[in-house]
Amino acid sequence: MSDSSKQPLSALYPFDIQACPSPAYVVDDALLKRNLELLAQVQADSGARILLALKGFAMWHTFPLVSQYLAGTTASGQDEARLGAETFGGEVHVYSPGFTVSEMDEVLRYADHISFNSPGQWRRFRDQVMQSARQPSCGLRVNPEHSTGQVALYDPCAVGSRLGTRAQDLSAADMDGLEGLHFHTLCEQNSDALEATLAAFEAKFGGYLDSLKWVNFGGGHHITRPDYDIDRLVRVIRDFKRRYPHLAVYLEPGEAIALNTGFLVCSVLDIVENDGPIAILDTSATAHMPDVLEMPYRPEIIGAGHPGEKAYSYRLGGMTCLAGDVIGDYAFDQPLQIGDRLVFTDMAHYTMVKTTTFNGIRLPSICRVEEDSRAVHTVRTFGYVDYMQRLS
Ligand SMILES: Cc1ncc(COP(=O)(O)O)c(C=O)c1O
DSSP states (O other): OOGGSSSSSGGGOOOOOTTSSSSEEEEEHHHHHHHHHHHHHHHHHEEEEEEEETTTTOOOHHHHHTTTSSEEEEEEEESHHHHHHHHOOOOEEOOOOOOOHHHHHHHHHHHHHHOOOHHHHHHHHHHHHHTTTOOOOEEEEEEEOOOOOOOOGGGSTTTOOOOEEEEGGGOGGTTTTTTTOOOOOOBOOOHHHHHHHHHHHHHHGGGGGGOOEEEOOOOOOTTTTTTTTHHHHHHHHHHHHOOOOEEEEEEEOSHHHHHHOOOEEEEEEEEEEEEEEEEEEESSSHHHHHHHTTTOOOBBBOBBBBBBBBBBEEEEEEESSTTOOOEEEESSSSSTTTEEEEEEOOOOOTTGGGGGGGGGOOEEEEEETTTOOOOOOEEEOHHHHHEEEEEE
């Protein structure tokens, strides 16, 4: 028997799981602050500026806290740019594989930095940018063609990638008017992958760096993961800044800001039988935690193990019509009962930002746990109107 099975399940929960609606994403301020303090230390030690990638975590209710630690936000287009400007403050950076003319008008109201995906996009928008009131600093996303990840779906350096310009497709004339270079090639990786990528980047694009003002090392740095080599990250950035003292260095992680800071609390609605018990939950893999199917991966549940590790095994499934809306197989010390609450861990990033209302199922409420009192506050609930307004 594991140690955890000897204590009541409630002792394993970091907050009162009955104090929120079900289902609900619950972000713990204490855990978020721990990540932010570490990221602030990285900024101080390395001299790099760290931006929050809103695509990964955009729970703006936390931004009065998050913005105390980070330099600003990075957006994938007009609406994230506006959200960053209006709810976070600091620097607003924007990159998109392709901007439209009307979107650029909106982006230019908020952006301090814009990274274009190709020389063609820069040529198309150059006059519009030059005539704008804000005069953002513009750069180009490049492709260092150095793959360090295993999964093609998450590899912008994969053969045939549309993300970033390759060195062979770039000339000095293309860089006219641009002040920075941007590369994003990592996904949940350690600093050895950054070090190798930076070497490839410098080998291919080093000739452009003297005349620039900044380089953005993208996201995918898993800085707040326990085994992340922070010393190496700081050394890599400091060495780069020693070689290019005139360049500002940016990192723009999303996941690392909210890693291991949030939970998805849900409830058992029914238990059915088909070659073993299947629990139907009031949540959904496809609608509420789509990375479970997309990555794919098996999220952890507090107090649960793999089948066979504990006495009672269940397949856990969602409440949509999708046959594959299955979260995984889990084992528990006690049989599940209808109405039991379950708590999935690490549910703050790439969840709230990716939900759908498929089947008209409601979005999980959004809650926060206060750092010291541990009080749980519900900051947002969703209803029929949220579903209806996405359609016409
Ligand atoms: C251009 C860019 N920057 C930053 C990020 C954030 O990455 P992560 O959340 O893995 O740190 C992404 C993620 O896809 C990205 O595409």
